[in-house]
Amino acid sequence: MKEIIERIKVLRRIRGYSYENMATGLNISVSAYRKIEKNETNLTVERLIQIAKLLKTSAHQLIDINGFAHFQQGITENEISFAHHNSSNQHPLNYKDIHTRILHLEDQFLFLTHEFKLIQQTISGQKEDNDHQI
Numbered sequence: 016m017k018e019i020i021e022r023i024k025v026l027r028r029i030r031g032y033s034y035e036n037m038a039t040g041l042n043i044s045v046s047a048y049r050k051i052e053k054n055e056t057n058l059t060v061e062r063l064i065q066i067a068k069l070l071k072t073s074a075h076q077l078i079d080i081n082g083f084a085h086f087q088q089g090i091t092e093n094e095i096s097f098a099h100h101n102s103s104n105q106h107p108l109n110y111k112d113i114h115t116r117i118l119h120l121e122d123q124f125l126f127l128t129h130e131f132k133l134i135q136q137t138i139s140g141q142k143e144d145n146d147h148q149i
Contacts, residue, residue, distance in 0.1 A: 020058070022077050029110060030071070030114055030117070040065075041066065071121070
């Protein structure tokens with residue numbers, strides 16, 4: 016459970032969310048949310064799913080112990096590769112810059128997904144035209 020809580024903390028910081036933002040999004044008090052991050056309260060599956068949605072990830076990603084380090088590096092390459100391992104804050108992260116980078120990457124992903132769908136439709140339409148000619 017400690018690993019899941021740590022992933023939640025890291026992603027919350029990366030997204031630039033405060034305790035208040037999370038509490039409001041979950042419709043709970045700030046002290047109740049802090050208890051979640053301090054592992055002082057049981058984290059239900061339902062609450063984990065709600066947190067994942069707020070953090071724009073999946074519950075599976077928060078649970079996946081082995082895959083998370085790779086996920087972290089993949090978000091912004093070297094920008095946050097040490098985020099999970101640096102608890103002493105010797106090299107403070109600029110969360111605003113990281114958050115901006117993540118939003119930019121999300122925009123690129125959405126654009127490429129849209130382009131991919133258009134290509135699929137074009138290929139599908141060409142195949143139908145070829146079928147009708149035969």
